[in-house]
Amino acid sequence: MQKITIAIDGYSSCGKSTLAKSLAHKLGYNYIDTGAMYRAVALYALRHDLFDENKNLNKEEMINVLPLIDVEFELNPTTHNSDVILNGENVEREIRTMEVSDLVSKVSAVKEVREKMVASQRQMGKKKAVVLDGRDIGTEVFPKAELKLFMIADPEVRAKRRQVEFSSKGQYFTIDEVEMSLLKRDMADISREESPLTQAEDAVVLDNSDLSKEEQLEFVLKLIADLHYISREEQSHH
16 A cells, blocks of 8 residues: 555644544554644743743744754653654653643744744655644645645534543643633634645545544545545556
8 A cells, every 4th residue: 555644634622633643553654743843842932931921922032042942753652652852851741731732823823933843844754654733734734645634623522622631631621711722722823824724625624523533533544545546546547
């Protein structure tokens, strides 16, 4: 079976990472959580006081320190997932807090930050056999990806999922707080100047409000099987 690039875009808490991890595991592909890379940059900015008391980012300083930021992935032997490594330190837990979630859009809106991260993502995905999820994978990072998905889900469903995720890490918020945070993130992602969140024209929309993880995986595996069938058909015509 020929190796392909799978690009998964969509709103936050639509289950992009869960699906991407399952797909990568099933296909024996590499998984790249691009959103986690921006979270790592946001954590760096937070630790180095690049946000003022009103949570505004010092863009100039952010651009200045970019050469000092190195974001990589490392396979976790226990979870079998890729952990995020910021300048040699495993920050997987630190980047998943509500504080970082609320700040990441400000960092990812900076053109120079996106350029650095996108270059890094393209490098990682060069050899194909890769599943990437984020906000601009199918439109900006890999516009020629063989399979593009755009995930959506009911806002209430998304908020409940994110609340469960926070609780599992010992962070407790009301459903309203979580939903408000998600809506703010959506607005920031859709309205930013640099690579806003938009659906690629050739993306398959996957609304998983009422789908189980198994049903989503099944749906995408069928799409991949169909893709391979189509490419075989095309080859037989040439």
